[in-house]
Amino acid sequence: MPTQNLPVEPCILVIFGASGDLTARKLVPAMYEMAKAGLLPSNTRILGVSRRPKSDDEWRAELEPWARKHNADLDESVWRDVASRIHYHAADATTADGMEAVARRIEDLDSQANTRGNVLFFLSVASSLYEPIVERIDAAGLVVEGKRWCSLDPTNASWQRIIVEKPFGEDDQTARALNRTLGRAFEEEAIYRIDHYLAKEIVQSLLVFRFANVLWEPVWNQQFIDHVQISAVETVGVGQRTAFYDQTGAIRDMIQSHLFQVLAFVAMEPPTDYTPHHVRNEKVKVTDAICPTPLDRVAEFCALGQYGPDGTGDPGYAASEGVAAGSTTETFAALQLHFENWRWAGTPFYLRSGKRLAEKRTEVVVQFKPPAANLFRKLPILADAKSLEPNRLVFSIAPDENLSLRFEAKRPGFGIRIDPLEMVAALDRNGDEPVVEAYGPLIIDAMRGDQTLFKSRIEVESAWDAVMPFLNDASAAARSGIRDNYAPGSWGPESARALLARHGRRWYEEDRGT
Template identity: 40%
Template structure:
């Protein structure tokens, strides 16, 4: 049984809360998954009251709800909402918040989740303020602290953040949320690998040629120049989302599915990634920046012409990486990761190419070359699992064509769970399987840090690619073999 709790959201009037968290709570309310007495307390600087906040949330959910809005469900959710005005960067606000929660104890359960939907610069400040007045202590119920990415901007800042978080909170109380891990297909990778005996014998260096992990977006920086100029594609996507996808694809079977066993295996993968030295970055990483082009029928400006972007900026909007995992299973098998803004389409997928057959039996037939087998996992927007095999064409001659074997869900447009619905419910249940552990964050930064340091010294020039394309052609130099190429679609 899920225990009731008080869910405190710092930054309750911000975009994340309005567009993701509150709509997720609505859908959990609709599914009857929220504890009966659970309360949600929004903390923000705006001088609002509870009634006005409820009105704003109702308007937001009308726009974000899947399907037809259910007024009865919305009313039930709104009754859970309570607004607390204050500056969460000062300790006095937390003192008043503590007094408020204790005074209204019949409304607010003693178990508390603190969700930091705030600027990364304030994570440590809020954690220290909570600890300074004892809101971290579990005397009358459990306490959980939810931290949104990014977890630092490089290895040093990530380690500093961990020191701040652990000053008052124990590791088991900290939930570092990466919403990608809540996506259905990402979780399905584990089921696909470990619930089917068919693929595990093939899941190694003997049969797999290489693995690609792609996240492409048609969107630009969407007016977030202040954030993106200090972040870039490598930090924003590869260090977090794409490396997490890599660990799930490459990990060994855990002894069981408890959170620590699962996260232990993910950390082993990150620890096994071959280190990249600053001097060899050019052989393993590539960056670029979009210039003007067309997305569909719409003309779009280049990155340097986006509002708030410096005219001489070398911030990358495209990043590609080649990694090797030096363990028994994956020795010498390249993993290619790439992400980009203003790409030809919006899609995330994992593409696994198998090696060619060891003997060319058909050389005296019209078959000149056999295409390799692929295993394709679509993550978004369409969740899909597809296997590509070679079969004979109908006819008198020996010719082949590629046949795709699709999972039953491929191409269906049924309503999907949002990742935040899954992850918020896991926080309430205390299941941290899909959340990052402190050593996991540290090892991920160790993979990326040499690349960041090398690129920081290259401020005069950055390659470009046209908006609406699949990125720069020069990125092909990362491939080990001439017959390897980016797989752009499923």
């Protein structure tokens, strides 16, 4: 059954990490927006759990300014209604006593609100606490028989699901360990590995663009596409987050998580239909088909960098407070990935992310091959002209949401002169639709039992497998000399340009001439 049609079932949303930044800044404002949109069932309850003691009212008062900050025209009656359904429980969720007290509170709220035993857990704590908390949830008996496909009456069974925030592991091993811990407590159908990046309109519109049109699918393969660039680059530096970032770097922070999701939607086969099972199966096949990068040649397949000083006070990444001496953590990474499958064999995908670069941009660039033959090559008027420009499709995700297609056209006038034209379609065209926080629709999906936009266990693990050569000792050669190897405001280290240039390719901005 298409899960879009499934009802949003009331539940108790239990947020571990209630005192934290994510809860106040994103999660609770997102639930207000869902209530305002009429999507949150009236008997849904939110139970925040963290260690600091406070009452329900104190927590509501703490959250209100964040809801107002997020929604300049806060609807007072909707907020009052949502606030009345917000509760707080002070507990250390990693202890048996703490979790048993949480279980009693859930039971009370469930009987008051008639949420029929449905519980949606949200792990919004430091990732080191994910496993201890999941083990406590399990030990406290909070996960009863889930809503299995084989239930006698699936509409009448309670469910318990869990949303897990990024980072999902620090490497292949820790991700597998976390998956095993989750799997001991929850069925895979009850585990929602969130990536709020996926709720971005344009990422979903990639699917519609590819599969609701007849034009693209016949040319969406290695026969017609030369290469694909997926970039998420920004102008800001690491700021105050040096201690966190120095343990993380661009590959873990952006590429393994967010950019792999975009990659999956660009490269996947057409799913049978838009249901979680079919979409997720196709996404898994994409990451599964990535060729392992040869460990003795990693430097040929990537460019890594750290931004240097800017001459106006920023000492550069390596000299920033909180960065370990001699750190080789990358603030810029460009990876070249290849697929071993029929659709993409021989067509590289370049994934790039970096800080303190020339522009803030997130985009997918699909570079087609040139036409098989140039019919105009012998015209005298073209004798000194360069060869035909291949078609290029650009999905711009940020700052503008649009789609642009470059194609060759005849310049009006005598004879044949050919110039590239750029056709641009704005995708953020519905100004009446309110812009909502990405978390809201995803939490509603979890309440509906729709896993389409959440990552599966195998997808996460194979994404880690694909990036490990760029993170472990095999990447030492690519990391040597990384310090200050690109200037703030540039497009990254020289090795990034060379990564494409050695195959006769250029990054989109070089092509645009910016």
